[in-house]
Amino acid sequence: MTATNLIHSFSHLFFPHICSGCGSDLINDGQLICLQCSESLSTTQFAAHQNNPVEKIFRGRIGITNAMGLLYFTKDSVLQNLLHEFKYRGKKEIGFYFGKMMGNALIKSNLYNNIDALIPLPLFSSKEKIRGYNQATVLCEGVSEIMNVPVLKNTIIRAIATETQTRKNRIERWQNIEGKFEVKDSKSIQNKHILLIDDVVTTGATLESCAMELLRVEGTKVSIGTLAYTST
Ligand SMILES: [Zn+2]
16 A cells, blocks of 8 residues: 555545435545535625625614625525534534635625624524534634634623513513623724624624624724525
8 A cells, every 4th residue: 555545545534425414425636525515606706896785784784894795695504514514513614614615705705805804693602512513613714714803702702580470571582682782802803803703694683782882892893794695
C-alpha cells in the first residue's frame, strides 16, 4: 500500500464517504455533500444587494445596516434534510460547511467588509443543553474562519420571563414565551458593527428583538446574516 492510499483509507475511517444530503456514495474526498446535492442548493445573491427580500423583512421595523440570507429554503429539499441533520442529529460539520459558504458570499460583497464581530442568535439555555450546541454558533464559527472576525458567544443571552402569564395581554404573553434578550457585556460591542447570525429567517420577529437589544448599546451597528430564507 502506498502512503497516499494509506492516508486515503484513514480518511475513509474518519469521514464516511456518504453524502450528508442524499446518502449517495458518489462523493469526492473532503466534500460533505455530492455534486448533485450541491447543485440543487439555490443561492440568493442577497449578500451582494441592498433592498433584498431579507432586508425588506426588517425595513421600517428596526434600523439595521444590511441583511442577507444565503439560500432559498423550500420544503422537502436537500437543504431541509441537511438542516435537519445539522440541528437535530448532531452533525455540526454541516453547519460549519454552511458557515464557510456564508463567509465566502459575505467577503465577496462590499456591504459586509467592516463587520467587527459575529454574534449567534442565542437559544434558550435549556434547548442548547438538550441539543448540545447552538446551531447559530456553529454557523458563526464557519463564517469566522473565512471572514477572520471574532465570534462573541456570551455577549447577549435569552431568558424566559418568569412573571405570571395571566395578567398579560397577547403580545406580552408572546414575548414571554419567546423570551427576552439581555446584553451581558455591552463593552465588548460598543461602537462595533455586529453581524447577527441565525439559520433560517421567516418573519424575523426573534432576530428583530435580539437586534433591538444590541442596538441599545452605544455606537453599535447591526447587520443580519442567515443561512436560509423562506417567505412562507
Ligand atoms: Zn447528495
